[in-house]
Amino acid sequence: MPVSSSEKAAALSAVPLFAGITPESMMRLAEVAGEQDFPAGSFIVRQGQVGTGLYVILSGSVRVLRGAEELARLGPGDFFGELSVIDQQPRIASVQAETDARCLALASWDLLALLEGDTQLAQNMIRGLVARLRASGEHHHH
Amino acid sequence: MALSQQQLVDMLGGLSLFADLSRPQLEQVAHKMAEESYPAGQRILRQGFSGTGFYVILDGEVAIRIDGEERARLAKGDFFGEMSVLLGEPPVADVVALRQLHVLHLGGPELEGFLRDHPPVMFRMLKAVALRLRNASRWRS
Amino acid sequence: MAELAERPFPPGDYPVVVVGSGPGGLQASYFLRQLGVEHAVISADLGAGGMFRRFPFFQRLLSWTKPYAPVSRTERWYEWYDWNSLLAAEPHNRSIMPELMDGTSSFPSRPEMEANLVEFARRTALQVRYDCRWASTRRDGELFVLRTSDGEYRCRAAVFAVGVAQPWKPDTPGFDSAVHYADISPAEQYAGKRLFIVGKENSAFELATGLLPWAQRIVLASPRPAKLSVNSHSLAGVRARYIQPVEDEILGGGVFILNASISRVERMGGGFRVHCLRSEGGGELVVEADEVIAATGWTCPLADLADIGVTLFGRSMLPSMTNYWESATVPGIYFAGTIGQGAAGMKKYGLPANSGAVHGSRYNTRVMVHHLARTKFGIEPDRPSIPSDRVTDYLLEEATTAPELWNQKSYLARALSLDPAEGVRDDGIVPLADFVDMEGTAAVAIAVETDDSGDIHPAVYVRRAGRPAVETLLQSHPLHDFRGADNHARVAALLKEATGGAIR
Numbered sequence: 051m052p053v054s055s056s057e058k059a060a061a062l063s064a065v066p067l068f069a070g071i072t073p074e075s076m077m078r079l080a081e082v083a084g085e086q087d088f089p090a091g092s093f094i095v096r097q098g099q100v101g102t103g104l105y106v107i108l109s110g111s112v113r114v115l116r117g118a119e120e121l122a123r124l125g126p127g128d129f130f131g132e133l134s135v136i137d138q139q140p141r142i143a144s145v146q147a148e149t150d151a152r153c154l155a156l157a158s159w160d161l162l163a164l165l166e167g168d169t170q171l172a173q174n175m176i177r178g179l180v181a182r183l184r185a186s187g188e189h190h191h192h
Numbered sequence: 193m194a195l196s197q198q199q200l201v202d203m204l205g206g207l208s209l210f211a212d213l214s215r216p217q218l219e220q221v222a223h224k225m226a227e228e229s230y231p232a233g234q235r236i237l238r239q240g241f242s243g244t245g246f247y248v249i250l251d252g253e254v255a256i257r258i259d260g261e262e263r264a265r266l267a268k269g270d271f272f273g274e275m276s277v278l279l280g281e282p283p284v285a286d287v288v289a290l291r292q293l294h295v296l297h298l299g300g301p302e303l304e305g306f307l308r309d310h311p312p313v314m315f316r317m318l319k320a321v322a323l324r325l326r327n328a329s330r331w332r333s
Numbered sequence: 334m335a336e337l338a339e340r341p342f343p344p345g346d347y348p349v350v351v352v353g354s355g356p357g358g359l360q361a362s363y364f365l366r367q368l369g370v371e372h373a374v375i376s377a378d379l380g381a382g383g384m385f386r387r388f389p390f391f392q393r394l395l396s397w398t399k400p401y402a403p404v405s406r407t408e409r410w411y412e413w414y415d416w417n418s419l420l421a422a423e424p425h426n427r428s429i430m431p432e433l434m435d436g437t438s439s440f441p442s443r444p445e446m447e448a449n450l451v452e453f454a455r456r457t458a459l460q461v462r463y464d465c466r467w468a469s470t471r472r473d474g475e476l477f478v479l480r481t482s483d484g485e486y487r488c489r490a491a492v493f494a495v496g497v498a499q500p501w502k503p504d505t506p507g508f509d510s511a512v513h514y515a516d517i518s519p520a521e522q523y524a525g526k527r528l529f530i531v532g533k534e535n536s537a538f539e540l541a542t543g544l545l546p547w548a549q550r551i552v553l554a555s556p557r558p559a560k561l562s563v564n565s566h567s568l569a570g571v572r573a574r575y576i577q578p579v580e581d582e583i584l585g586g587g588v589f590i591l592n593a594s595i596s597r598v599e600r601m602g603g604g605f606r607v608h609c610l611r612s613e614g615g616g617e618l619v620v621e622a623d624e625v626i627a628a629t630g631w632t633c634p635l636a637d638l639a640d641i642g643v644t645l646f647g648r649s650m651l652p653s654m655t656n657y658w659e660s661a662t663v664p665g666i667y668f669a670g671t672i673g674q675g676a677a678g679m680k681k682y683g684l685p686a687n688s689g690a691v692h693g694s695r696y697n698t699r700v701m702v703h704h705l706a707r708t709k710f711g712i713e714p715d716r717p718s719i720p721s722d723r724v725t726d727y728l729l730e731e732a733t734t735a736p737e738l739w740n741q742k743s744y745l746a747r748a749l750s751l752d753p754a755e756g757v758r759d760d761g762i763v764p765l766a767d768f769v770d771m772e773g774t775a776a777v778a779i780a781v782e783t784d785d786s787g788d789i790h791p792a793v794y795v796r797r798a799g800r801p802a803v804e805t806l807l808q809s810h811p812l813h814d815f816r817g818a819d820n821h822a823r824v825a826a827l828l829k830e831a832t833g834g835a836i837r
Contacts, residue, residue: 243681299683
C-alpha cells in the first residue's frame with residue numbers, strides 16, 4: 051500500500067534527524083524518499099556492501115549485527131546507514147528486520163544534495179553521529 | 193610560539209578542517225577564535241565539568257583519558273570539544289596537554305552559529321566525525 | 334653618581350625585581366612588602382600610573398567606582414562597587430578612587446584614574462625607581478640579570494608588570510603608513526576628514542565615538558562582525574558607552590561598518606586608498622580616506638625575554654604561563670597586572686575572566702605574590718582553622734559576598750582543605766583551574782560562575798584524597814543570595830560524603 055507524500059512528510063518530521071530543517075528540504079525529502087517493506091528475518095543492509103543510502107524506520111524493529119554479535123536494536127523514528135552516505139565506505143554492520151518492518155529509504159545522492167543545501171540538517175547529522183560516538187565509547191568491548 | 197596574523201591565517205589554511213575556506217573567511221575564523229596557551233599537564237577538557245568549548249590544536253599534543261586511562265592522542269590540526277558542545281552534555285573524557293599546547297578556542301555557545309556561518313567547516317567536521325565513528329568500529333552501517 | 338644614589342633601588346642585587354609602575358607593579362610591590370619580601374621596583378615611566386598616564390583618549394574608563402554604595406568604603410565588600418582602587422589592608426589606603434572623583438559620573442576619567450594610582454603609591458609610601466628603562470635580560474646561574482638604563486639588577490625572581498602596552502599593527506602591505514591608536518592627534522585635527530579605522534573592538538569604537546563630532550565620514554572595518562556586550566550579556570565585546578557609531582550607521586549618519594579584511598593600503602595624493610576583501614564575498618572594495626587609523630591592538634613589551642626561553646603566544650605576544658602567573662617555561666619569572674590574562678583559566682562557555690582589568694588583576698597579583706613568597710622564599714601563609722559546623726555557612730557566605738569570586742568568575746575560588754589530621758583549614762583564594770586539576774589531600778573550593786544564559790550561581794568543587802575534583806553547580810537566586818536552605822543542604826551533603834561524616 052503506497053504511502054502518500056504528506057504521510058511521508060509527517061513520518062519524517064517526527065525523526066530527530068530532520069528536526070528544524072527548512073520546509074523546502076522537507077518537501078524535497080518527502081518527494082525523493084521511497085518506502086520499502088522488509089519481512090521479518092530479511093537483511094536490509096549487509097556488512098561489507100557498498101552503501102547506497104540511509105534508512106528511516108517507520109514501523110517495526112530491526113537488529114544491528116556485526117557477524118553474530120547484536121550491537122543494538124532500533125525502532126520507529128531511528129535511522130541508520132548514514133555513515134556510508136557520508137564517506138562512501140562499505141557498511142560496517144548488517145541490519146536485519148526483527149519483525150516485519152517498513153522503512154523510508156533515501157538515496158546517497160539525494161541526501162548529499164540536501165546536506166549541502168540545508169545547514170540545519172548537516173548540524174543534526176553531526177549531532178546524531180556524535181551521540182552515537184559517545185554511546186559507542188561507553189561499550190567496553192574491543 | 194607567537195605567530196603574526198598572516199602566519200596564523202596561513203597555518204589555519206593548512207589545517208584540513210579549514211581547507212575549503214577562502215582567505216577572508218580564514219581571517220574571520222582567526223578573529224572569532226581566541227588563541228590560548230596551556231602548560232604541560234594542564235587539563236583543557238575535564239570529565240564531568242560544565243561549560244566546555246571547542247578547540248583546534250595549533251601546536252603541541254594532548255592525550256584523551258577516561259578515568260585516568262589514555263585512549264588516544266591528538267596533535268596539530270586536530271580538534272576536540274565539539275561532542276560535548278553539540279550534545280549539551282559534559283565531557284566523558286579528560287583532554288590533557290602532554291607538552292606546551294597552543295590552541296584556538298571557541299566558546300561552546302558560539303559553535304553552532306560558527307558552523308552555520310561556515311558550512312564548509314561543518315562538512316569537514318561531519319566527515320571527521322564519521323571517520324572517528326568508523327574507527328570506533330562499533331556502530332551500524 | 335650622587336643623583337643616582339638619591340633615587341631608590343640603585344642597581345645591584347635584590348631578592349626580587351618588579352618591572353613596571355602601573356596597577357600591576359604597584360599592587361605587586363605592596364604585597365611583597367606586606368609579606369616581608371625585599372625587592373626593587375623599576376619603571377621606564379616618570380611617574381606612577383602605567384597605561385593610564387595616556388589612555389583612554391576620549392572617554393571615561395570602562396570600569397566603575399560608585400562613590401555612594403550600600404557598604405562603607407573601608408569594608409572588603411566595597412570592592413564590589415569599586416573596580417579601580419588597588420587593594421590594601423589598612424583602611425586609609427583602601428578605596429582611594431572615590432575620593433578623587435568629581436561626582437559627575439560613576440566612571441572615572443583618565444586623569445582621575447592616574448591620580449588614584451599616584452595617590453596609592455604616595456600613601457602607602459611605595460618606592461619606585463622611575464626613569465629606569467629595562468633593556469635586556471640574561472641568566473647567571475640561578476639568578477636573572479636585568480640590564481637597565483641605570484645599570485644591572487640581579488635577582489632570584491623577577492615580576493614583569495609591563496602591561497600589554499606596545500602598539501601593534503598587522504604586517505599588511507602599506508600598513509606602516511597607518512597611524513596606530515596610540516599615536517593619534519587631538520580630535521580637532523580630524524575635522525572634516527574621511528577616516529578609515531581598522532578594528533571593531535573597544536579602542537576602535539572609542540575612537541569612532543570620540544571623532545563622530547569631527548569626521549566627515551567614518552568607516553570601521555575588520556574581518557568579523559562587531560561583538561557587542563549588550564548582546565553577549567557580559568563585559569566581553571564593545572561596551573555600551575561606545576556603540577553610538579552603530580546607531581549612526583543605522584540612521585545613515587556617515588558611519589559605515591564593514592566586515593572585511595584589508596589586503597593593502599595605498600597612498601594616493603594627500604590620502605589613501607584602502608583595498609578591502611569583504612568577508613561575505615562580493616570581491617574587492619576600495620575605500621578612499623584622508624586618514625587611516627589602526628585600532629588593531631597591543632602586544633606585551635617583553636624585550637628579549639624570549640631569548641632566555643620565555644614562550645610567547647598569540648597576536649598580543651602574551652607569555653605562556655602557569656595558573657599562578659609564572660612563566661610556563663622559565664620558572665622564577667612572574668607576571669603581574671594585565672599581562673596575567675595569559676593564564677586563561679577555565680573560560681567556561683568561552684567567557685574570559687577580568688584578568689585584563691584592574692578589578693580582576695589586583696586579586697590575581699595578590700595570589701601570585703603569596704605563591705611567589707611561599708615557593709621561592711618559604712613564607713608560609715596563615716591557614717586559619719574553620720570549625721566544622723561553620724564550613725557550609727562560610728562557603729556560601731563567600732559565594733554571596735566575596736569580591737574576588739564575583740570579579741573573577743570561574744577563575745578564582747575560596748579553598749578549604751579537609752585533611753582529617755589537621756581539621757578544616759582556610760587555604761585562601763586560589764586559581765580555580767589549578768585547584769580542580771591538583772591531586773592531593775581532600776579539599777573543597779567554591780567559585781561563582783555564570784553560563785550562556787547569564788544565570789549566576791555558585792559552583793562547588795570537591796576533591797577526595799588522591800582524585801581530581803568533581804563539580805557541583807548550586808542554585809542561583811534573584812538577589813544573588815546563595816545562602817538558602819537548598820544550597821545549604823547540598824553543600825552539607827557533599828562535605829559529609831567527602832569527609833566520611835566528619836562534617837555535616
